[in-house]
Amino acid sequence: MRNQVFGYHGRLLDINLSTGKYSSTTIPSDDTEKFLGGRGLGMKILWDRLRQPGINPLSPQNPLMFMPGPYSGFPIPAASRTCVVTKSPCTSPVHSDYPYASTVSYSNIGGFFGPEIRFAGYDGIVITGKASSPVYIVIEDEKVEIRDAKKFWGMGTDLFDRQFIEELGDRRFQTCCIGPAGENLVSYACIIHTASRAAGRGVGCVMGSKNLKAITLKGSKMPNVADHKRFLSLLEDSRKGIKEVLHSPGFSLLNYFIIKGTASYLSWSSENDQMTVNNFRDTTFPDIGKIGLEAVQKDIWFRESACYCCPVACKKGGAVKKGVYAGVVHDAPEYETGTMFGANLRVSDIEGITKVIFEGDDYGMDIISAGNVIGFLMEAYEKEYIDKAFLDGIDLRWGDVNAARKMVAKIGKREGIGDLAGKGVKAISKKIGRNSDKFAIQVKGLELAAWNVYKNIGMGISYATSNRGACHQNGENVEVQNFRAMLDSLGICRFITYHSNSDVPGSGKNGLGSLLSAITGIEWTTEKLTEAGERIFNLEKLFNYREGFRREDDTLPERFFTEPVKSGPLKGKMLKKEEFDKLLDEYYQVRGWNPKTSEPGKPRLQKLGLLPT
Amino acid sequence: MMETENHRNEKQDKPTSPSRRDFIWKMAVGGGAAILFGKVGDKLLLASENTKQTREYLMVHVDYSKCTGCRTCESVCSSFNHRQVVNRESLLGLGNPFYSNIRVHSYNPDLDIPAVCALCPDAPCIRSCPVELDLKTGRKALYRDEKTGTLRNDPNRCIGCGSCQEACKIQRTDVIVLGPDHKPERICTLCDGDPQCVKYCPFNALSFAKVVPEREFYGLHPDIISKKLINRWYNTRE
Numbered sequence: 001m002r003n004q005v006f007g008y009h010g011r012l013l014d015i016n017l018s019t020g021k022y023s024s025t026t027i028p029s030d031d032t033e034k035f036l037g038g039r040g041l042g043m044k045i046l047w048d049r050l051r052q053p054g055i056n057p058l059s060p061q062n063p064l065m066f067m068p069g070p071y072s073g074f075p076i077p078a079a080s081r082t083c084v085v086t087k088s089p090c091t092s093p094v095h096s097d098y099p100y101a102s103t104v105s106y107s108n109i110g111g112f113f114g115p116e117i118r119f120a121g122y123d124g125i126v127i128t129g130k131a132s133s134p135v136y137i138v139i140e141d142e143k144v145e146i147r148d149a150k151k152f153w154g155m156g157t158d159l160f161d162r163q164f165i166e167e168l169g170d171r172r173f174q175t176c177c178i179g180p181a182g183e184n185l186v187s188y189a190c191i192i193h194t195a196s197r198a199a200g201r202g203v204g205c206v207m208g209s210k211n212l213k214a215i216t217l218k219g220s221k222m223p224n225v226a227d228h229k230r231f232l233s234l235l236e237d238s239r240k241g242i243k244e245v246l247h248s249p250g251f252s253l254l255n256y257f258i259i260k261g262t263a264s265y266l267s268w269s270s271e272n273d274q275m276t277v278n279n280f281r282d283t284t285f286p287d288i289g290k291i292g293l294e295a296v297q298k299d300i301w302f303r304e305s306a307c308y309c310c311p312v313a314c315k316k317g318g319a320v321k322k323g324v325y326a327g328v329v330h331d332a333p334e335y336e337t338g339t340m341f342g343a344n345l346r347v348s349d350i351e352g353i354t355k356v357i358f359e360g361d362d363y364g365m366d367i368i369s370a371g372n373v374i375g376f377l378m379e380a381y382e383k384e385y386i387d388k389a390f391l392d393g394i395d396l397r398w399g400d401v402n403a404a405r406k407m408v409a410k411i412g413k414r415e416g417i418g419d420l421a422g423k424g425v426k427a428i429s430k431k432i433g434r435n436s437d438k439f440a441i442q443v444k445g446l447e448l449a450a451w452n453v454y455k456n457i458g459m460g461i462s463y464a465t466s467n468r469g470a471c472h473q474n475g476e477n478v479e480v481q482n483f484r485a486m487l488d489s490l491g492i493c494r495f496i497t498y499h500s501n502s503d504v505p506g507s508g509k510n511g512l513g514s515l516l517s518a519i520t521g522i523e524w525t526t527e528k529l530t531e532a533g534e535r536i537f538n539l540e541k542l543f544n545y546r547e548g549f550r551r552e553d554d555t556l557p558e559r560f561f562t563e564p565v566k567s568g569p570l571k572g573k574m575l576k577k578e579e580f581d582k583l584l585d586e587y588y589q590v591r592g593w594n595p596k597t598s599e600p601g602k603p604r605l606q607k608l609g610l611l612p613t
Numbered sequence: 614m615m616e617t618e619n620h621r622n623e624k625q626d627k628p629t630s631p632s633r634r635d636f637i638w639k640m641a642v643g644g645g646a647a648i649l650f651g652k653v654g655d656k657l658l659l660a661s662e663n664t665k666q667t668r669e670y671l672m673v674h675v676d677y678s679k680c681t682g683c684r685t686c687e688s689v690c691s692s693f694n695h696r697q698v699v700n701r702e703s704l705l706g707l708g709n710p711f712y713s714n715i716r717v718h719s720y721n722p723d724l725d726i727p728a729v730c731a732l733c734p735d736a737p738c739i740r741s742c743p744v745e746l747d748l749k750t751g752r753k754a755l756y757r758d759e760k761t762g763t764l765r766n767d768p769n770r771c772i773g774c775g776s777c778q779e780a781c782k783i784q785r786t787d788v789i790v791l792g793p794d795h796k797p798e799r800i801c802t803l804c805d806g807d808p809q810c811v812k813y814c815p816f817n818a819l820s821f822a823k824v825v826p827e828r829e830f831y832g833l834h835p836d837i838i839s840k841k842l843i844n845r846w847y848n849t850r851e
Contacts, residue, residue, distance in 0.1 A: 077815075
């Protein structure tokens with residue numbers, strides 16, 4: 001009898017778009033025990049399949065992986081996430097022997113896609129190769145079909161979302177797709193699910209390079225659990241525990257902020273000098289009242305949407321009801337989109353922001369990167385590094401939402417200036433030259449997000465040490481980073497863990513293991529889980545190190561060390577390079593990495609089981 | 614309705630081909646919908662009778678303004694009604710929504726319409742069932758459980774013609790799914806009087822209350838409800 005692995009199907013769906021062939025591949029149980037699933041298992045597969053550094057991320061060889069975790073598919077509150085893992089098309093090191101050197105990319109997306117992968121009978125989908133013309137993939141349990149997508153090529157994600165489901169004739173399908181940005185290989189293109197949920201940070205570009213418009217699936221299966229009764233009882237506790245947190249008068253980030261959507265951070269961030277404004281030169285936005293939570297609530301949103309089995313519903317949708325943009329129907333601005341297309345560009349027109357967010361999502365581009373790129377171009381234009389002709393005649397002034405919209409369209413189509421702008425700030429500043437890299441706000445080639453660092457050096461460490469380039473979700477220290485790498489590998493949403501009832505199964509800090517133990521039949525303690533997180537983080541680092549990423553790449557844009565904040569309560573303040581370097585030294589020490597090179601040390605790798613035996 | 618009847622006469626023994634069914638469906642939602650639903654607006658026009666007794670039954674009602682589309686209802690329904698035998702003990706299942714009797718239809722713009730059996734007083738599903746009445750029980754293959762008002766199928770008598778599924782799809786909420794043997798499945802059981810979907814809905818969007826055929830959107834197909842609500846809430850033409 002086959003040795004049964006509980007909590008997993010134990011197989012991947014492997015699709016090669018060059019040959020049109022697919023197969024089901026067995027996942028070694030050792031891999032799931034060490035790397036869980038999601039981001040971790042995706043990293044392990046990437047490591048196994050890309051055996052050499054310097055492989056072009058846009059080559060057919062680069063696998064694009066959709067990876068749910070061992071929680072996914074079970075009705076655990078907010079176990080809705082899936083990770084898209086691939087080699088990044090956005091990043092590059094300062095020095096490397098390989099022209100196509102880049103980091104790993106992992107991008108976490110909510111909704112229903114991850115659970116449905118598990119319903120279809122897989123623990124992940126691995127796509128390699130490149131189709132000779134645009135295609136989409138339909139998966140229904142064992143049945144896999146690759147179909148012609150020519151008629152959908154060029155279509156925005158919103159229209160696609162509406163038309164594709166009609167084509168399929170069944171609303172039970174769950175779909176991930178790319179928009180024109182992905183098709184046109186904008187380096188920071190997204191993968192979009194349900195027309196508004198996005199896996200950002202470049203994974204859509206890899207999907208575009210494979211000529212893959214969409215992947216859609218549904219299924220009738222479910223992995224077995226090891227201890228059925230224990231699982232049911234913990235599941236009940238999990239639901240009750242979260243209900244208590246959500247209805248408790250006590251404070252938690254979950255019941256205070258997240259439940260109102262991340263737009264609730266807009267005002268808080270500006271009031272606490274942590275916001276990305278004016279291409280990162282400022283930390284507060286004078287017009288925050290016009291784009292903050294109250295404005296969003298009043299003017300835009302009126303619908304709440306939840307991901308699979310989530311009792312929170314942080315996604316707030318709505319429509320523009322008045323003015324020139326009346327009729328725009330989309331997600332209301334949330335923290336990242338509202339800041340990057342709002343405060344960062346000094347745009348205070350909430351209706352215009354909603355419009356440009358819609359357009360960014362419709363083209364399928366990462367709004368963090370797009371807002372950062374446009375902010376950079378606005379600053380370069382202000383400082384006359386570039387002129388109107390360089391921008392194809394766009395008068396790209398601060399606060400002008402229409403100018404921003406024109407840029408978004410140029411980028412999405414890779415037309416004129418959009419061809420260069422679609423490659424990210426690192427590439428643009430290289431082209432512009434004249435030390436414009438000082439205000440190109442990126443790490444390793446990936447753009448920083450809506451949390452500024454002047455007041456929060458911890459966020460600086462998060463950006464600098466993230467394995468996918470500047471990432472605000474990475475975590476400000478080793479412990480947090482390991483914990484989050486583990487969460488991304490379980491398939492649970494990080495937001496649901498934002499409370500302090502630590503024993504709640506499935507979301508409390510000490511409640512994650514019990515549920516996983518019941519599912520897998522392997523006893524998972526909190527320590528063992530965070531060790532898995534550490535292992536995952538280290539394998540990512542090993543991958544990056546092999547590509548040529550060193551300590552010199554783990555840094556912040558020069559602006560934060562040399563240019564004081566322009567205005568507001570933080571005026572005149574900047575980060576101290578020595579302080580940052582000291583924190584980084586400590587960071588490497590805790591990691592067990594060489595402080596000079598950032599190379600992971602053998603003793604730690606040995607302990608984590610990452611050395612060949 | 615005419616089409617359903619005709620169709621049944623044509624192909625009594627054979628399951629309908631998907632393309633044929635789709636055609637009928639498109640007719641109903643498109644042009645045909647005007648006939649079926651046009652004059653009554655958001656209210657359903659019942660075919661008959663029998664409403665008095667049905668009013669005493671309880672069903673699952675949806676407040677669409679509260680539903681977030683999380684599909685917790687689907688999962689707990691599946692767990693309860695699609696149980697799993699573990700060590701000879703019947704336990705709640707693991708909740709794949711595929712087996713759920715309540716199903717959330719999601720639309721763009723964001724709108725989620727859980728569809729569940731409306732316990733229709735005129736039960737087009739039963740009316741369309743071609744199996745003859747059993748003289749002892751007075752039942753066709755598909756029949757109403759007199760106690761709860763829920764619909765049940767006798768698999769021994771069911772010929773798997775799919776008429777009930779089609780009738781529900783074209784005339785009502787489209788909740789009946791045909792199983793692998795082409796016999797109707799996924800019809801609300803009300804979970805022994807304690808509907809799990811109502812109990813576990815994190816957003817209080819569901820309630821367990823008396824059947825009220827006059828209620829807005831009662832018994833309508835999710836596609837029709839969505840068109841009306843998208844128009845109402847998003848003020849766009851769909």
